[in-house]
Amino acid sequence: MSRHSARILIVASLLAASAFAAWSWLRPYEWMADPAARGEISESLVTRDQSFYWVTVHLMIREGERHDLEIPVSLVTDEGKNIQPADSTFAGPDPLNATEIWFKFWLDSADLSRPLTLHLNGGRLAVKTTTGLPALGDSGSRNFTTNRW
Numbered sequence: 001m002s003r004h005s006a007r008i009l010i011v012a013s014l015l016a017a018s019a020f021a022a023w024s025w026l027r028p029y030e031w032m033a034d035p036a037a038r039g040e041i042s043e044s045l046v047t048r049d050q051s052f053y054w055v056t057v058h059l060m061i062r063e064g065e066r067h068d069l070e071i072p073v074s075l076v077t078d079e080g081k082n083i084q085p086a087d088s089t090f091a092g093p094d095p096l097n098a099t100e101i102w103f104k105f106w107l108d109s110a111d112l113s114r115p116l117t118l119h120l121n122g123g124r125l126a127v128k129t130t131t132g133l134p135a136l137g138d139s140g141s142r143n144f145t146t147n148r149w
Contacts, residue, residue: 030126030147037123038065039101041147044127046112048140053112054086057127059101059120066097073120075105075127082119083107109133 001009029041039061047054055075061067067090075083085103092099103118112134116127126147128134134149136142 027146029145033125034123036121037118037125038062038067038121039125041118041125041127042100042145044144044147044149046134046136046142046144046149048136051109053107053109055105055107055112055116055127057103057105057118059103059118059125061092061099061101067101068121071121073103073118075103075107076117076119077111078115078117081111083111 033040039059042058045056086106087104089102090098118125129147
């Protein structure tokens with residue numbers, strides 16, 4: 001292989017890797033987020049705790065929208081089981097108008113192995129669209145930036 005061919009191969013490989021990295025970084029968590037939810041999921045953190053799991057859903061409220069504190073929030077399995085948040089954390093410059101919210105749910109392995117949908121503000125957002133338990137690795141924790149886990 002000539003030097004010219006090697007340079008072209010290296011440049012093409014770098015461009016392909018850069019394009020993949022940009023696509024991975026810029027893709028949304030969910031492609032068709034429900035506008036009635038008034039926000040979008042940014043990421044989900046899954047942490048194993050003995051035989052149970054903590055699932056923390058990080059929600060970004062859309063600019064100009066408000067989260068309605070009077071409407072209950074729940075995580076719903078594809079079988080219809082409603083799971084209430086064990087904890088909620090609100091952040092933003094105005095304490096009454098959060099721009100970011102973290103909802104933390106306590107799930108057993110049967111619930112985590114099913115698709116999960118977050119119900120809030122009269123809308124629905126897909127947290128997990130696949131079946132089966134996610135691979136968490138040795139740390140017992142993993143951050144997901146897409147709903148396909």
